[in-house]
Amino acid sequence: MGQAMLTGWNARNLAPSAVVAPSLDAGHHAVSRHDLFRDTPSAVAALLEAGTRPAAIVLAVKPQKADAVLPALAPLLGDGAAGPVVLSIMAGRTLAALAAQLPAGSRLVRSMPNTPAAIGRGVTVAVAGAGVDTVQRNLCDRLLRAAGAVEWVENEALLDAVTAVSGSGPAYVFLLAELLERAGTAQGLPPALARTLARATVSGAGALLDALPDDADALRRAVTSPGGTTEQALSVLMAPENWPSAVSDAVRAATERSRALAG
Numbered sequence: 253m254g255q256a257m258l259t260g261w262n263a264r265n266l267a268p269s270a271v272v273a274p275s276l277d278a279g280h281h282a283v284s285r286h287d288l289f290r291d292t293p294s295a296v297a298a299l300l301e302a303g304t305r306p307a308a309i310v311l312a313v314k315p316q317k318a319d320a321v322l323p324a325l326a327p328l329l330g331d332g333a334a335g336p337v338v339l340s341i342m343a344g345r346t347l348a349a350l351a352a353q354l355p356a357g358s359r360l361v362r363s364m365p366n367t368p369a370a371i372g373r374g375v376t377v378a379v380a381g382a383g384v385d386t387v388q389r390n391l392c393d394r395l396l397r398a399a400g401a402v403e404w405v406e407n408e409a410l411l412d413a414v415t416a417v418s419g420s421g422p423a424y425v426f427l428l429a430e431l432l433e434r435a436g437t438a439q440g441l442p443p444a445l446a447r448t449l450a451r452a453t454v455s456g457a458g459a460l461l462d463a464l465p466d467d468a469d470a471l472r473r474a475v476t477s478p479g480g481t482t483e484q485a486l487s488v489l490m491a492p493e494n495w496p497s498a499v500s501d502a503v504r505a506a507t508e509r510s511r512a513l514a515g
């Protein structure tokens with residue numbers, strides 16, 4: 253996810269002064285323009301030695317890695333309030349949990365992007381912690397907007413459901429493409445044709461949803477001829493025990509997992 257965001261920053265001349273990526277090749281196209289470090293302490297030491305005080309630090313490690321990374325940032329944050337804004341994209345990890353591992357008064361923003369960020373088509377929801385000023389918020393907004401649309405909310409508790417809907421959501425859509433391909437093959441389509449049709453249908457339907465102002469249910473009805481094929485398929489998918497309950501259960505499970513990753 254951090255890699256996707258870095259691609260967007262490169263395209264918009266928002267180049268970071270340091271990138272920490274333990275196993276990335278320094279010649280990799282997305283990092284070759286930046287100083288690449290294998291670990292956070294080395295990056296912090298190099299920035300301090302160069303007298304570079306970043307305006308923002310983006311945390312894009314797995315929540316499970318945060319305990320190892322956060323304390324190493326302390327020398328850059330100084331007394332917290334006067335330091336850079338820390339922008340986290342970690343699932344679940346709350347502002348309070350981040351604050352507990354950083355110098356008192358650190359300025360924090362928690363956010364949840366999604367992988368269409370890689371092509372500038374992501375959507376991110378962000379919440380600002382105490383003391384984040386307008387300049388810091390605008391900087392975070394610019395960094396996140398390089399990945400697509402940005403929504404700011406006041407209520408941090410919403411981030412768990414956001415994660416379940418838009419953070420994890422691309423995976424549900426990709427799963428649909430996988431299942432459609434498999435089902436087409438089962439109905440006798442050559443596998444390559446089934447793959448082409450499944451991909452084009454998912455991406456085309458998404459593009460149509462994006463291009464038109466209509467609600468999703470109106471677009472669905474427009475496909476559904478009375479007594480036709482779609483009606484038969486939807487009578488299976490829309491049975492309460494099928495997609496309505498499966499999607500609801502899936503989003504609830506992801507929301508609960510996000511809460512469990514709070515830290």
Ligand SMILES: NC(=O)C1=CN([C@@H]2O[C@H](COP(=O)(O)OP(=O)(O)OC[C@H]3O[C@@H](n4cnc5c(N)ncnc54)[C@H](OP(=O)(O)O)[C@@H]3O)[C@@H](O)[C@H]2O)C=CC1
Nearest residue numbers: 253254272273274275276312313314315341342343365366
């Ligand atoms: N994947 C997604 O769709 C989304 C993910 N997120 C959040 O983004 C974060 C990253 O997830 P994801 O991109 O999937 O995971 P990845 O494993 O792809 O990325 C994790 C990154 O952290 C780096 N890293 C690992 N250990 C350290 C360390 N000790 N110090 C510094 N950097 C380290 C890895 O470097 P290397 O690869 O070189 O080891 C890698 O670049 C998570 O917190 C996740 O919740 C948020 C929204 C969507």
Ligand SMILES: O=C(O)[C@@H]1CCC=N1
Nearest residue numbers: 343415418419420421
């Ligand atoms: O699966 C995860 O935990 C991350 C957060 C949202 C998408 N991927």
